[in-house]
Amino acid sequence: MAVDRDHVLRSAAALLTRKSTATMDEVAKAAGISRATLHRQFAGRDALVRALEALGIAECEAALEAARPGEGPATDAVRRLVAEVEPHAGLLAFLYSENQLFEGEEQNEGWTRIDEAVAGLFRRGQASGEFRIDLTPAWLTEALYGLLASAAWAVAEGRVAPKDFTHMIVELLLGGVRRQGDPARRKDS
Amino acid sequence: MAVDRDHVLRSAAALLTRKSTATMDEVAKAAGISRATLHRQFAGRDALVRALEALGIAECEAALEAARPGEGPATDAVRRLVAEVEPHAGLLAFLYSENQLFEGEEQNEGWTRIDEAVAGLFRRGQASGEFRIDLTPAWLTEALYGLLASAAWAVAEGRVAPKDFTHMIVELLLGGVRRQGDPARRKDS
DNA sequence: CTTGAATGAGACATCAATGTCTCACATGGG
DNA sequence: CCCATGTGAGACATTGATGTCTCATTCAAG
Numbered sequence: 001m002a003v004d005r006d007h008v009l010r011s012a013a014a015l016l017t018r019k020s021t022a023t024m025d026e027v028a029k030a031a032g033i034s035r036a037t038l039h040r041q042f043a044g045r046d047a048l049v050r051a052l053e054a055l056g057i058a059e060c061e062a063a064l065e066a067a068r069p070g071e072g073p074a075t076d077a078v079r080r081l082v083a084e085v086e087p088h089a090g091l092l093a094f095l096y097s098e099n100q101l102f103e104g105e106e107q108n109e110g111w112t113r114i115d116e117a118v119a120g121l122f123r124r125g126q127a128s129g130e131f132r133i134d135l136t137p138a139w140l141t142e143a144l145y146g147l148l149a150s151a152a153w154a155v156a157e158g159r160v161a162p163k164d165f166t167h168m169i170v171e172l173l174l175g176g177v178r179r180q181g182d183p184a185r186r187k188d189s
Numbered sequence: 190m191a192v193d194r195d196h197v198l199r200s201a202a203a204l205l206t207r208k209s210t211a212t213m214d215e216v217a218k219a220a221g222i223s224r225a226t227l228h229r230q231f232a233g234r235d236a237l238v239r240a241l242e243a244l245g246i247a248e249c250e251a252a253l254e255a256a257r258p259g260e261g262p263a264t265d266a267v268r269r270l271v272a273e274v275e276p277h278a279g280l281l282a283f284l285y286s287e288n289q290l291f292e293g294e295e296q297n298e299g300w301t302r303i304d305e306a307v308a309g310l311f312r313r314g315q316a317s318g319e320f321r322i323d324l325t326p327a328w329l330t331e332a333l334y335g336l337l338a339s340a341a342w343a344v345a346e347g348r349v350a351p352k353d354f355t356h357m358i359v360e361l362l363l364g365g366v367r368r369q370g371d372p373a374r375r376k377d378s
Numbered sequence: 379c380t381t382g383a384a385t386g387a388g389a390c391a392t393c394a395a396t397g398t399c400t401c402a403c404a405t406g407g408g
Numbered sequence: 409c410c411c412a413t414g415t416g417a418g419a420c421a422t423t424g425a426t427g428t429c430t431c432a433t434t435c436a437a438g
Contacts, residue, residue, distance in 0.1 A: 147339075
């Protein structure tokens with residue numbers, strides 16, 4: 001009969017996105033299975049989180065690939081990337097905050113690869129003159145994650161409209177990254 | 190002898206900023222007192238977090254007042270605000286993620302006041318023509334929090350230099366909020 | 379129908395954090 | 409000096425989540 005592992009994972013993701021402290025019991029109920037079965041699939045909360053992390057990484061890499069970060073203007077690539085990531089923002093936000101808890105442990109290398117790909121996109125934009133160069137790619141990457149998580153939470157709590165998700169993030173991020181067109185308006189107090 | 194309550198609070202804030210799951214025992218040790226004494230000061234972990242929340246709110250309100258959000262260009266007010274908030278970004282980041290856990294409970298009204306003050310600043314900037322109007326003040330407020338938390342974590346993990354903190358946030362945020370000076374460069378792909 | 383594998387329900391032990399309590403110590407004021 | 413208050417150390421029970429196990433049931437294949 002083999003419980004639908006993917007279904008369990010997605011249910012868990014949906015639940016933990018809303019309540020990151022949910023019990024294994026709650027996770028099981030959310031997936032419509034018993035705690036025993038859940039435990040047969042994932043040997044513990046830790047294993048479950050690891051599996052969710054792997055899922056998040058896979059979805060991020062898929063989104064990254066679908067966004068074709070190397071094609072066309074970096075500006076458009078960023079737009080595509082955010083649009084591709086949007087459906088998984090909830091899970092990503094959960095994993096993002098979860099990562100803050102893993103104090104000493106080294107993070108999954110998958111994230112490292114993703115970090116580098118995203119940073120590379122920003123670096124490409126800087127090299128092409130589309131993006132300003134006074135903000136480091138590392139910070140821009142970090143900021144993108146922060147904005148994604150913020151937006152996911154804000155949507156979850158009803159503070160902003162879901163349909164604006166991509167637009168809000170892209171416009172705020174790009175507006176900050178895109179080189180200003182009017183040098184005369186620079187900061188002069 | 191009266192244990193220095195403020196010292197305990199700041200030690201706890203510093204510790205929880207790094208390890209948000211720290212035990213009451215660890216919090217006590219970090220403050221250089223025993224768990225018993227810690228418990229005499231704060232009737233439990235919950236009470237401690239509430240006290241930290243109150244501290245964070247107080248510091249936020251102080252920063253908000255010091256930034257004089259109603260004076261001069263909104264752009265400069267935002268700069269002042271971020272600069273004032275910077276020293277407390279760690280604590281704020283902790284409280285920010287902590288708030289994601291409080292599912293049903295209503296949030297402290299202090300945050301509501303602060304939210305409104307910040308949103309009001311963005312609204313003022315929009316009214317004066319300094320800020321673009323296609324991003325809602327609520328989202329901009331949320332985004333500011335997200336960037337503050339991201340920056341605090343990135344600094345804590347050594348991914349970005351502490352000295353760049355204010356500059357990174359302000360430049361990214363303002364660049365996105367400030368009206369583009371060159372309309373011809375709008376998104377036309 | 380029979381059989382075997384997977385599941386659901388629940389009992390049980392474990393473990394970590396917490397809340398509570400007692401008691402000895404020391405420190406400062408009278 | 410004596411006392412009172414605050415503190416440190418530690419024992420103890422409680423609680424909530426978890427890991428483990430058993431057993432009855434169900435469902436599909438043969």
